[in-house]
Amino acid sequence: MRFDVLTLFPEMFIPIKTSILGKAQEKNKININIINIRDFSKDKHKKVDDTPYGGGAGMVIKPDVVYDAYNSIEERNNAKVIYLSPQGKTLNQKKVESLAKENHLILLCGHYEGIDQRVLDEIVDEEISIGDYVLTGGELPSMVLIDSISRYVEGVITKDSINEESFSNGLLEYPQYTRPEIFLDKKVPEVLISRSPWKYKQMEKKAIRKYNKTEKTRFIRLKN
């Protein structure tokens, strides 16, 4: 999977060089290319925005600069262009899974009061939001997209980890325990130490049935 990110703040993407996404890039399972929109300004002061027609507060990113940044990406014809915007459709696991089937995604990050509509109409295929709260820009949302999609790319995480969450729709979780057996007078649930995987599976199945019926129980409760 290849990701090209168009942004005015390339330094914000340093974190995705680490951990699982860092490893995935080293192993060439995913390729993340950050493009600084400002590099395509023709202005001597590297200006990328201007005041909005019709007035109002803030600035609008100029269409030609974004268009030139987009056109600098080679082999862009088979790529899907996603504009991260609060007006977009809210991301969910189903959407993540379907986007993971693409080969090449171009992620356009907005800022300020937005990007001139004409270049959006020209290059954007899809508009995505990550939830109903206001952020300062599309950078964190684009990293959320890269992170969630990359999990589905062959070789990034184990198949067990993907299946664990697909079977449960990502909503059903159970509490986890490790040593020590007693912490602050609290004992690990007996069923987990009694080495009775059968008994545990029964409880798990019961919890899943309950979850499917009510869609409320998101935690398997273990009795002590």
Ligand code: 21W
């Ligand atoms: C916040 C951009 C508010 C635009 C017309 C006139 C990307 C985001 C963002 C931001 C506005 C996402 C306006 C969840 C988010 C993002 C920055 C409103 C004002 N329009 N998902 N004035 N939340 N946020 N524009 O904030 O770019 S995906």
